[in-house]
Amino acid sequence: MNSETAILDTGTREAIDIDRSKGDFSYPESHKFDAGCGLSAATVDYICDVKEDPDWLREFRHKALKTFEAKPMPTHWATKDLECIDFDVIRYYLSDGVKPTRSWDEVPDDVKETFERLGIPEQERAFLAGVEAQYDSETAYSNVKEELEKDGVIFVNSTEGLHEHEEIFRPWFGKVIPTGDNKFSALNSAVFSGGSFIYVPKGVKVRHPLQAYFRINSENFGQFERTLIICDEGSEMTYMEGCTAPKFETTTLHSAVVELVAMKDAKLQYITVQNWSSNVFNLVTKRGIAHENAEVRWIDCNIGSRLTMKYPGVVMKGRKARGEVISIALANSGQHQDTGAKMIHAADETTSNVVSKSISVGEGRSTYRGMVHIPKHLKGCRNNTECDALLINSSSRTDTYPAITVRGNQHSTQHEASVSQVSEEMLFYMQQRGLSEGEAMSLAVNGFVNDLVREFPMEYSVELKRLIELEMEGSVG
Amino acid sequence: MSLIIKNLHAATDGNEILKGLSLEVPKGEVHAIMGPNGSGKSTLAKVIAGHADYEVTNGSVTMDGADLLALEVHERSRAGLFLAFQYPAEVPGVTMANFIRAALQAGMPEGEEIDAVAYYKNLYEKLDQLGIDRKFTARSVNEGFSGGEKKRNEVLQMMMLEPSYCVMDETDSGLDIDALKVVADGVNSMRSPERGFLVITHYQRLLDYIEPDHVHVLAGGRIVRSGGKGLALELEAKGYDFLKEEGELATT
Numbered sequence: 001m002n003s004e005t006a007i008l009d010t011g012t013r014e015a016i017d018i019d020r021s022k023g024d025f026s027y028p029e030s031h032k033f034d035a036g037c038g039l040s041a042a043t044v045d046y047i048c049d050v051k052e053d054p055d056w057l058r059e060f061r062h063k064a065l066k067t068f069e070a071k072p073m074p075t076h077w078a079t080k081d082l083e084c085i086d087f088d089v090i091r092y093y094l095s096d097g098v099k100p101t102r103s104w105d106e107v108p109d110d111v112k113e114t115f116e117r118l119g120i121p122e123q124e125r126a127f128l129a130g131v132e133a134q135y136d137s138e139t140a141y142s143n144v145k146e147e148l149e150k151d152g153v154i155f156v157n158s159t160e161g162l163h164e165h166e167e168i169f170r171p172w173f174g175k176v177i178p179t180g181d182n183k184f185s186a187l188n189s190a191v192f193s194g195g196s197f198i199y200v201p202k203g204v205k206v207r208h209p210l211q212a213y214f215r216i217n218s219e220n221f222g223q224f225e226r227t228l229i230i231c232d233e234g235s236e237m238t239y240m241e242g243c244t245a246p247k248f249e250t251t252t253l254h255s256a257v258v259e260l261v262a263m264k265d266a267k268l269q270y271i272t273v274q275n276w277s278s279n280v281f282n283l284v285t286k287r288g289i290a291h292e293n294a295e296v297r298w299i300d301c302n303i304g305s306r307l308t309m310k311y312p313g314v315v316m317k318g319r320k321a322r323g324e325v326i327s328i329a330l331a332n333s334g335q336h337q338d339t340g341a342k343m344i345h346a347a348d349e350t351t352s353n354v355v356s357k358s359i360s361v362g363e364g365r366s367t368y369r370g371m372v373h374i375p376k377h378l379k380g381c382r383n384n385t386e387c388d389a390l391l392i393n394s395s396s397r398t399d400t401y402p403a404i405t406v407r408g409n410q411h412s413t414q415h416e417a418s419v420s421q422v423s424e425e426m427l428f429y430m431q432q433r434g435l436s437e438g439e440a441m442s443l444a445v446n447g448f449v450n451d452l453v454r455e456f457p458m459e460y461s462v463e464l465k466r467l468i469e470l471e472m473e474g475s476v477g
Numbered sequence: 478m479s480l481i482i483k484n485l486h487a488a489t490d491g492n493e494i495l496k497g498l499s500l501e502v503p504k505g506e507v508h509a510i511m512g513p514n515g516s517g518k519s520t521l522a523k524v525i526a527g528h529a530d531y532e533v534t535n536g537s538v539t540m541d542g543a544d545l546l547a548l549e550v551h552e553r554s555r556a557g558l559f560l561a562f563q564y565p566a567e568v569p570g571v572t573m574a575n576f577i578r579a580a581l582q583a584g585m586p587e588g589e590e591i592d593a594v595a596y597y598k599n600l601y602e603k604l605d606q607l608g609i610d611r612k613f614t615a616r617s618v619n620e621g622f623s624g625g626e627k628k629r630n631e632v633l634q635m636m637m638l639e640p641s642y643c644v645m646d647e648t649d650s651g652l653d654i655d656a657l658k659v660v661a662d663g664v665n666s667m668r669s670p671e672r673g674f675l676v677i678t679h680y681q682r683l684l685d686y687i688e689p690d691h692v693h694v695l696a697g698g699r700i701v702r703s704g705g706k707g708l709a710l711e712l713e714a715k716g717y718d719f720l721k722e723e724g725e726l727a728t729t
Contacts, residue, residue, distance in 0.1 A: 424529065429566035431550035432526050432559075433580035433634065440551075443579055447570030447617065 038088045041065060044190055047093045051159055051193060056170070064179045064189030071183040079336060081307050085281055090253050092191040092224070148206070153237075154199040155210055158226045161197025168199050173228055176259035176315075177287050185285040188224050188257040195225035195256065200235040200266075209238040209271070209457060227258040231266035231294075238269040240457065252306075253281050260288030262296050264318065269297040273460055275467065276305035278334055284310045287342070290350075292318030299455050300327040302337055303467060311369055313342030316350035323352040328449050328464075330471055331364030331396075340369035340401075341385075349380040356387040357449050360396035361471065368400045368417075376407035383413045390448045391421045392441065392472075420448075442472035478541050479503040480525075480558075480642045480673055485536035487524045493534070494520040496698035502642065505670040509684055510677045511709060512695035513717040518677045519563060521695070522646040525675075526560040527553050540642060555584045557641030561631040561648050568618035573630070574600065576618045577637050584638070603636045606666070608659050624651030632663045643667070644675045649683035661686030681713035696720060 036043070044065050048058040073082050148155055154165055161169045179189040200206060231237050254276070262268040268288065276282055282305040288296035298312035314323025325341035343352035358366035368387045383406075389398035400417050422444045430440035445468050446453070453461045480502040487495040494517045502508045512518050524531045525538060527550040538545040545553055568576060577600065582591050604611055607629050619627055628648050635643055645664070649657055664674070664687050676687060684692070684706065692708040693700045694717075701720060702708065712719075 423566070426566045426568055428526075428528055428550065429562065430568065430576075430580075432554050432562075433576075433638070434551050434554040434583040435579060436549075436551050436583070439579070439583055443571055443576070444568060447568055450570035 037091055039065070039068075039090070039092055039187075039191070043092050047191055047193065050093065052163075054162070054166070057162060060174070060179075061190050064186050067180045068183060068186035068190055071180070071186055073183060078309065079307060079338065081336065082281075085253060093193060148210075151204045151206070152201045153204060153206060154197065156197050158195040158197050158228065159193065161228065165197065165199065168230065169197060169228065172230055172259065172261050174259075176261060176289050177257055177285050181285060184255045184283040185257050188226060188255050188285070192224045192226035192257065195227040195258075196229070196239070197227070198229040198237070198239065200229075200231045200237045202232045203234045204232075205236040206238070209240045211240045223254050225256045227256070228261075229259070229268065229270070230261045231263060231268045233263045234265040235263075236267040238271065240460070241270070241272045242274040252279050254283070255281075256284045256286075258284070258286040260286075260296055262288060262290045262294035262321075264292045265294060266291070267295045267297075269299065270312075271299045271456065271460070273301045273303075273456070273464065274305075275303040276308070278304055278306055278332070280305045282308040282310065284308075286310065286312040287315065288313070288323070289315045289317050290321035290323055292347070293320045294318060295322040295324070297324040298326070298341075300325065300339070301456070301464065302327070302329045302339055303471065304330075304332075305335060305337075307336045307338065309338045311340045311342050311371070313344065313371075314352065315344040315346055316352065317346050319347045320349045320351075321347060322350070325354045325356070326452055326455050327356045328452050329356075329358040329366050330445075330468065331358070331360050331366045332471060333362035333364055336365045336367070338367040338369065340367075340371070342371045343373065343383060345372075345374040345378060345381045345383070348378050350378075351381070352383045354383075354385040354387070355452065357390070357452055358387075358398060359390045359392065359445055359448065360398050361392040363393075363395045363397075365397040365399075367398070368402070370400075370402040370404070372402075372404040372406070372413065374406045374408070374411050374413070378408065379410035381406075381411040383411075385413075385415045387417045388448070389417075389419045390445065391419065392445070438473045439469075442469040445472055480541075480675065481537075481539045482525070483537045483539075485521075485524065485538060486534045487520060487531045488534055489520070489531050494531075494698055495524065497536070498695070498699050499536075500675075500693060500700060502673040502675050504641065504673045506690040507668065507674040507676060507687060509687075509689035509692045509709060510675065510695050510700075511679070511681070511692060511712055514679070516695045517698045518679075518695055519646055520698075522560055522563075522644050522675075522677055525553075525644055526550060526558065551583065554580075554638075554640075559635050559638055559640035559643045561628075561635055561643065561645040563646040563648075563650065565619050565627050565631055567620045569620055571618050572615050573618055574614035577634060580634070580638060600637065603633055606636075607633055607663050609633065625653065625656040628652055628660060629656065632660050636663060636667060639667075641671065642673045642675070644677070646677050647679060648676070649678055649680060657683065658686060681709045684709045694720065 041062060044061045048061060156164065162173070174189065177185050179186050198210065229239060258270070260268050260270060286298065290296045296314045300312055302308050302310065312325050316323050323343050327339055329337035329339045331337040337358060340356065341354040343354065345352065352372065354370055356368050358368060360366045366389060370385055370387065372383045372385060374381045374383065385402060387400055389400065391398060398419055402415055402417070404413055404415060406413050422441060426444060427437065427440050430443060431437060435443060446465050453464055456464060482498060482500045485495050485498040486493060498521065510518060510521070520531060524533060525545065533546055540556060540558060543556060548556065578591060578596060585591065600614065601611060604613065609629055619630065622630060628651060631648060648660060652660060661683070676683065676689065678684070689706055692704055692706060694702040694708065694712065
């Protein structure tokens with residue numbers, strides 16, 4: 001049973017048909033709403049005009065559009081479901097201004113109940129349900145902002161980043177993930193709006209995790225967001241994206257590009273918790289470059305969506321660089337989580353670690369794809385890959401496709417994979433202690449991901465556990 | 478107030494294992510069930526608890542008047558039935574402390590929350606009583622436990638959940654004599670006029686430490702003989718074969 005689609009009937013869907021990617025509000029009323037359906041050079045020009053893009057970016061977008069059009073879908077290995085995306089009916093830029101389009105009374109009861117049970121604060125609920133155009137976090141943010149400014153940290157949206165800080169933005173933009181990396185990175189490069197730009201100066205250690213939430217501009221929640229984070233030498237920063245609350249999207253295609261750069265001795269950690277509604281294609285390209293002795297960590301939790309394809313990567317470019325991907329994926333019926341990691345070793349003594357746990361519920365499907373590349377001319381590289389899959393029902397499915405290329409004999413790699421099932425005996429045991437079947441199932445699933453959930457910040461891990469409980473409730477019987 | 482089993486027939490995969498078993502365990506009493514391998518001892522325990530592999534084809538099981546067979550597994554538990562497993566399952570990643578807490582929470586009325594401080598105080602007391610290291614609470618349920626640790630863990634949960642009726646399935650197997658004494662002390666400390674015990678065992682040894690009020694011999698899916706504590710000693714001395722000689726195992 002697909003809960004989100006059941007919640008949203010056609011009328012409701014229309015009622016909440018707004019995008020959270022707010023445009024540039026300084027634009028004339030007539031011009032700021034909608035780029036219309038479909039994608040063409042005119043669409044790209046429209047976006048450039050609305051966003052007042054500089055010429056170099058206009059050129060960049062147009063080139064990307066050509067690349068997008070020229071590139072085939074990744075059909076030879078990916079799921080056929082991708083073919084169901086109709087690029088002609090998608091709105092590539094949509095902004096509804098600052099006024100909410102519906103009231104709290106119009107939000108479906110099930111949605112309200114989910115917020116309630118997840119313990120989402122009142123004001124965030126309104127924002128997440130699309131009642132308020134923006135989440136007012138001014139108070140929470142102002143303290144953080146002051147501290148950041150003192151240290152010279154830049155934390156703005158990508159539009160502001162490229163306008164105000166071009167000298168830092170431009171040299172790295174599109175360098176970690178080139179436009180032509182894949183069809184969807186090209187699409188994002190052509191039409192992106194929203195996302196964050198962060199620069200942490202040399203030696204600055206940002207104490208609190210930075211959250212997109214803090215930023216007043218909710219453009220961040222767009223379909224084609226673009227994030228670029230640069231941690232300069234010796235700096236440290238953690239970024240948190242998303243939240244555990246379900247996002248009731250009506251836009252069916254989400255295709256973000258996230259580029260991370262960790263300069264020498266820097267430590268950069270990027271945490272994602274996403275809970276998409278089950279009509280969303282979530283096709284995201286995420287990659288980081290780690291220079292000498294730097295560390296890039298991706299901590300990723302994917303719940304919901306119709307299809308998620310996401311393989312966060314780290315290119316370890318400098319000696320002793322480290323890369324890590326820790327991921328949890330939960331696929332319920334009608335959902336396919338196709339996730340994994342890419343570890344490219346490009347210098348001596350680089351170390352990578354991949355730990356992936358997936359849960360398939362009902363007819364849900366999860367796929368792990370891993371790529372580890374260690375070329376012959378390097379020495380002293382290490383990789384550890386662990387992927388564990390948990391199947392809840394006999395109709396659930398999981399596949400593992402690890403591709404580990406190690407050349408040369410001065411390296412060490414280790415790969416472990418396991419598939420397990422919540423056994424009848426385990427459930428019986430827990431039920432005998434008084435837990436209902438659903439409670440027993442969620443406890444078993446929480447146990448399965450427990451060691452990874454600890455990697456998430458406290459509030460997230462508590463919410464994650466509750467979210468898993470909610471997801472498991474409808475899965476038994 | 479009793480756990481009453483009447484003419485119980487139960488089958489698995491079409492094979493009838495219990496063939497008209499009747500038994501009454503009143504609160505305040507300890508009943509022991511002994512029997513040779515394959516007599517249906519473990520089946521009885523699982524059927525009472527509601528294991529899905531067994532189909533009850535005839536008979537009834539009531540607990541203080543309530544029809545146990547009409548209840549789901551967890552409902553039977555919440556109604557006050559506890560089964561100490563012969564082979565407890567592992568629950569990876571779930572700590573003992575969280576597991577027992579979840580079980581206690583599950584049995585509480587909606588809207589009520591466990592008092593965490595009181596919970597840990599109680600848990601530590603019971604751990605000390607059973608000679609279990611407190612670090613144990615941070616380990617995953619039964620994962621990597623020795624045979625003896627698993628059995629102690631079953632008794633720990635029994636003490637924490639405070640059931641009305643305890644069915645103990647070969648809790649003595651795999652225990653050395655010291656562990657057996659500790660486990661028996663735990664069980665004895667729980668004996669009360671408000672609680673009934675059904676202790677299933679293969680060997681008389683356990684009954685030296687947990688003294689039963691009644692002993693029943695299970696063979697061929699039925700109770701073939703009942704008596705006092707002396708019956709256990711007789712079985713120990715003569716072996717189960719003597720029942721065969723007396724014709725009581727004829728149906729197997």
